[in-house]
Amino acid sequence: MLRIIFAAMLLAAPPVIDPAAAASCYADWSVAAPIVRKQGLATVETLAQRARANISGAIVTTMLCEENGGFVYRLVVRDSQGRLSNQTVDARSPFGR
DSSP states (O other): OHHHHHHHHHHHSOOOOOHHHHSEEEOOHHHHHHHHHHHTOOOHHHHHHHHHHHOSSEEEEEEEEEETTEEEEEEEEEOTTSOEEEEEEESSSGGGO
């Protein structure tokens, strides 16, 4: 009986939507690279060059995401103490260039 009540509660609960999951993201660069070319976005190489001049730390992960009608790069950055942080930059002109 308890299982039935618990299952009914799960079905009745509204879904929790993670805003990060709501965006379309491409972690597979065989999929992302054609989008970068077609949309005229900054390449990952350009992103890495600009990041060296604009952030302290090293990029650990880069993902291309479609967000609010445009594209962004979502970055995981490791600082000199080993702490990780998330950053989002415009994919067309990362770091304002």
